[in-house]
Amino acid sequence: MKDKRCVVLLSGGLDSAVTLYFAKKSGFDCSCVSFDYGQRHKRELTSAKKIADAAGCPLRVIKIDMGWGGSSLVDKKMAIPQKPSGSKKIPSTYVPGRNIIFLSFALSFAEVIGAEAIFIGAHAQDYSGYPDCRPEFYKAFSKVIKTGTKAGVENRKISVETPLINKTKAQIIKLGARLGVPFGLTWSCYRGGTSPCGKCDSCHYRNKGFKEAGLIDG
């Protein structure tokens, strides 16, 4: 058992897989957490299990009710956008409060198991403009940890680690390749069929990233 423990938010996608391998490489004993929140691409949870197994880390899947919709990622009556719009508008795949809820659970779990860090694979660049993927949000959440937990009050630090935050998708893919991430096990497509649609934002950025990194996906 390593003496540094962390919680890794593992969605089953490429970014969180790279983040898990990065945390492991940084010497952490990693406990992974995934969420079954009614996402259209629930298939990513199968990927999360395979990735956690490949990394030799335990995974806890937390089922949560976000039944009030408000996002094309959970509401099947809303359409998934076909491609990046190019506008600065936040896309319909934004799930209100999602990363805040995910981090809150990870924080509770981290406090109970005595973890000193929470790793999340968010990145601000080269992405879809989600407010909860920006550095200022993670800074604000750190203040919540400091003020709203027993750990914070007792000066036991639980940090929020966002190792990918300023990287482009191509840089993330290159980093993952160096760390030996099993890209073939990861799932990015928002639609969640049997094979990626190649058209949604998430597929678009993944394909572009591999191309720019000069690497083959899979």
Added chain:
Amino acid sequence: MKDKRCVVLLSGGLDSAVTLYFAKKSGFDCSCVSFDYGQRHKRELTSAKKIADAAGCPLRVIKIDMGWGGSSLVDKKMAIPQKPSGSKKIPSTYVPGRNIIFLSFALSFAEVIGAEAIFIGAHAQDYSGYPDCRPEFYKAFSKVIKTGTKAGVENRKISVETPLINKTKAQIIKLGARLGVPFGLTWSCYRGGTSPCGKCDSCHYRNKGFKEAGLIDG
């Protein structure tokens, strides 16, 4: 339909019932949210339903998994403290990250239904020393809303309202009496039997509060 909407965190206890009636009196159209988080005193959820019905407001019960324990309120292997210890130590009834998780769900729901406020009956004085009941925590969470949501980015304010934060239990009870809160429907005891134990922190402060307010409970 009133034009101001809010989400009220309704536990079924006395404080949140007073908060709901306060929000109504302040002119809000209130949507209540309760959590089934494996609490020992799940009986409070029955109270929450009765209180919401009495106030004529809809209630959504959200079931969440906090199976990692870490609190005598969810882990039946841990004992509920018999009485306030008098020390400054955070008691074992503290549930790691609980109010952070509750607020995160309330925030997601608020963003989807277009609510402009979240009401929570936390108070810092005359209570058990929970870090997530202090004003500095709510200030930090407000920054999370500002930075981590579409509403925040688009300058649609969702405020966190803590009308009881600086009140004593006796003041809360007096306020509740003025607002017509049906105290008899509320449930405070941490043990959750058929009648209150009269010995846990929560019973202790309730009884003391009614005595100081010069009012009869029920």
